[in-house]
Amino acid sequence: MPGFSAEEPELLPARFFMTAGRIEVESGAPEPTPLHHPYATTMEPEGARLMMITLLACLLPITAGPRPLxxxxxxxxAFLVGSFSGPGQSQMGPYQETFEGRRGVGGTILEVRSTSKAGSMTVFQDLRVFSYDRVEKQLRCRQFAFGAVATYDVEVSTGGQKVVLTEEHFEGGTRAPWRYTYTxxxxxxxxxxxxxxxxxxxxxxxSGTLKRAPQK
Structure with a gap:
């Protein structure tokens, strides 16, 4: 090179390899230190094990099986879903009731509509919406009838054959609390x-008994 009288140093090929968790350099010259070779690194066995554990932890969510539904x-x-009808008895006398239960909003609610009639006169009509509180892990029910709204706590028997709705709050006036029992x-x-x-x-x-309407 012009301006230099010293001979240029011979560049020796170097080969990198890993053994026992340590990156080493093999060449014709002494192994460079990190100061002379900033990209050469060493890793102790303990560090290699930690790196392997971290890598496996990252891969586990990918290789794990699907979560159970x-x-x-x-x-x-479920026994409230469908179309039902039947006679009932109240303090005011006998009546006829129709009951329609269906899932809605992507299956996230159960909607129930019922109408009670004495002859041609409607004596009661309401809409009940069951939902699931995922925070409290509890079923809830809101009832809409004649401009008033009531909220019910939902209690289910162990065998799933009985459902009890107990009124918690009533909006739209003052009345005695109600409790519904379905069996x-x-x-x-x-x-x-x-x-x-x-x-x-x-x-x-x-009180009354409702029979499922025959499927058409």
Missing amino acids: TADPFQPL AISKKGFSYAVHTKRGDVWRPYV
């Missing part, structure tokens, strides 16, 4: 009873 929280209410009767229908609370006592108000 969460159980349907509405399954205990499955095989696959043909269910019985129901409505009680009102007077003091500390739940008193019968209406």
